[in-house]
Amino acid sequence: MDDIQKRLIAEVADLHTVPDGAYTLRANGQSVDMRSSANIIIEKKTDKPGIDIYIKDGTKHESMHMPVIISETGLTEVVYNDFHIGKDCDVTIIAGCGIHNCGDQLSQHDGVHTFDVGERSKVRYVEKHYGEGDGNGERVLNPTTIIHLKKDSLLDMDSVQIKGVDSTLRKSIATIEDGATLVIKEKIMTHGRQHAETDFTVDLNGEGSSSRLISRSVARDKSTQLFRSNINGNNRCHGHSECDGIIMDEGQVGAIPEINANHVDATLIHEAAIGKIAGEQLTKLMSLGLTENEAENMIINGFLK
Amino acid sequence: MLELKNISYSVNDDDGSKEILKNISLELSDDKFYVVTGPNGGGKSTLAKIIAGIVSPTEGKIIFDGKDITDMNVTDRAKAGISFAFQQPVRFKGITVRDLISLAAGSDVTFDKACDYLARVGLCARDYIDREVNASLSGGELKRIEIAMTLARKTKITLFDEPEAGIDLWSFSNLIKEFEKLHTDLHGMILIISHQERIINIADELILIADGELKGKGSREEILPEYEGLTMGCRITASAQ
Numbered sequence: 086m087d088d089i090q091k092r093l094i095a096e097v098a099d100l101h102t103v104p105d106g107a108y109t110l111r112a113n114g115q116s117v118d119m120r121s122s123a124n125i126i127i128e129k130k131t132d133k134p135g136i137d138i139y140i141k142d143g144t145k146h147e148s149m150h151m152p153v154i155i156s157e158t159g160l161t162e163v164v165y166n167d168f169h170i171g172k173d174c175d176v177t178i179i180a181g182c183g184i185h186n187c188g189d190q191l192s193q194h195d196g197v198h199t200f201d202v203g204e205r206s207k208v209r210y211v212e213k214h215y216g217e218g219d220g221n222g223e224r225v226l227n228p229t230t231i232i233h234l235k236k237d238s239l240l241d242m243d244s245v246q247i248k249g250v251d252s253t254l255r256k257s258i259a260t261i262e263d264g265a266t267l268v269i270k271e272k273i274m275t276h277g278r279q280h281a282e283t284d285f286t287v288d289l290n291g292e293g294s295s296s297r298l299i300s301r302s303v304a305r306d307k308s309t310q311l312f313r314s315n316i317n318g319n320n321r322c323h324g325h326s327e328c329d330g331i332i333m334d335e336g337q338v339g340a341i342p343e344i345n346a347n348h349v350d351a352t353l354i355h356e357a358a359i360g361k362i363a364g365e366q367l368t369k370l371m372s373l374g375l376t377e378n379e380a381e382n383m384i385i386n387g388f389l390k
Numbered sequence: 391m392l393e394l395k396n397i398s399y400s401v402n403d404d405d406g407s408k409e410i411l412k413n414i415s416l417e418l419s420d421d422k423f424y425v426v427t428g429p430n431g432g433g434k435s436t437l438a439k440i441i442a443g444i445v446s447p448t449e450g451k452i453i454f455d456g457k458d459i460t461d462m463n464v465t466d467r468a469k470a471g472i473s474f475a476f477q478q479p480v481r482f483k484g485i486t487v488r489d490l491i492s493l494a495a496g497s498d499v500t501f502d503k504a505c506d507y508l509a510r511v512g513l514c515a516r517d518y519i520d521r522e523v524n525a526s527l528s529g530g531e532l533k534r535i536e537i538a539m540t541l542a543r544k545t546k547i548t549l550f551d552e553p554e555a556g557i558d559l560w561s562f563s564n565l566i567k568e569f570e571k572l573h574t575d576l577h578g579m580i581l582i583i584s585h586q587e588r589i590i591n592i593a594d595e596l597i598l599i600a601d602g603e604l605k606g607k608g609s610r611e612e613i614l615p616e617y618e619g620l621t622m623g624c625r626i627t628a629s630a631q
Contacts (some may be wrong), residue, residue, distance in 0.1 A: 387485035
């Protein structure tokens with residue numbers, strides 16, 4: 086592995102050495118490394134690119150790392166990763182994709198992840214996207230996450246894209262059964278002429294099901310972002326979505342929330358607040374000795390923390 | 391020594407130009423405890439903001455330790471030794487109490503040190519230090535954190551704009567002791583905008599501002615009758631109508 090690839094892995098998965106436990110590494114369209122653990126079994130798909138991950142019932146306090154890196158220009162791929170998570174598990178999955186594009190051609194990774202989470206299982210899923218390289222070729226990442234939460238399960242997903250991705254469409258589609266909870270927190274910062282779109286669709290089908298979608302985004306320069314969410318409350322349930330956006334320079338952020346209460350005991354809330362950094366926030370931090378620029382950075386870093 | 395020389399401030403609105411402050415001149419000593427009082431809307435907060443550099447005067451000069459700071463921005467005034475506790479503290483998503491207190495103290499504060507500052511304003515550090523300074527905090531909690539930041543800054547001049555607002559009376563007695571302690575410890579100037587009798591009682595001098603004008607500066611005995619005269623005039627006018 087060369088230095089660029091090592092740096093990409095460190096960026097997207099905080100990995101500097103091969104971790105303990107289940108692990109996969111995909112680089113430039115090829116599976117480079119794959120290791121199962123006693124409870125997390127990884128199998129390569131035979132009909133299309135990607136893997137199946139089987140997590141045994143009762144697997145607790147285990148984690149899996151699965152970074153994807155692309156350092157060749159002109160490489161585009163669609164990869165399917167399916168997680169089959171048993172009952173009563175408590176696991177952490179750390180995924181991420183880094184692209185280094187020094188050339189003039191498009192580099193694109195479209196990851197389609199499906200999560201089938203068993204009864205009473207808790208899953209923490211961390212996904213980080215990162216791009217770099219000074220070529221003119223575009224760096225594109227389009228992750229799709231399809232989630233099915235069985236009774237009393239929980240999926241807590243953190244999705245971060247702070248730097249270097251030219252275009253992204255992030256789609257999450259979830260169906261949630263009785264007593265299950267979905268939490269998605271996404272943080273996005275776009276620069277230059279980048280474009281980012283988020284599209285959440287959540288069906289709260291089960292009694293006592295709930296979802297919380299929290300999006301915090303910063304659009305700088307001439308970048309654009311669009312946040313779309315569609316929450317359907319089909320039972321006694323609680324759904325909440327929150328979109329907070331900071332616009333700077335000539336950045337643009339749009340929010341299109343849709344909430345549909347299809348049951349009399351469905352409680353659905355959407356909050357959206359988009360605007361530039363409040364002048365009084367800058368003034369307060371400057372009155373503590375920061376310059377305007379330092380104050381702006383502190384506000385953005387806190388907002389995306 | 392802080393000198394305000396012929397400070398005026400006016401704004402333009404639909405009805406034309408409006409004078410908020412009119413030709414105010416004051417000499418404020420380094421080690422005194424001042425309370426600025428007067429009717430609402432009289433220009434007190436604007437005066438504090440002009441000292442802190444948040445508002446620029448339309449006319450006049452501000453001299454701090456012999457140096458003209460009229461054109462100095464908020465950051466440089468903060469670095470020069472001016473602290474300002476806002477009347478309405480600002481909320482930040484993602485920034486914690488620890489972040490703000492560290493920034494105020496000038497370096498990362500230890501838990502014990504933060505505990506000291508927060509305890510002095512009646513907050514338990516364990517419950518607050520890692521909390522975000524966002525809408526989950528009440529107005530009173532934010533106000534205390536705002537005051538804790540000025541305690542951590544330890545500057546030559548500390549300005550408080552109506553620190554009593556939103557704080558219950560029992561806690562307020564303790565806060566008054568903290569203002570006195572701050573004054574004793576720092577040997578610096580404290581300037582508090584307030585209507586609170588208990589704060590007025592601990593002041594070395596009162597400054598009375600009404601209708602954008604300096605109506606008086608001196609001891610309680612000199613200034614309070616003037617203030618009462620101002621409000622009495624209002625009552626007489628009201629009863630005559």
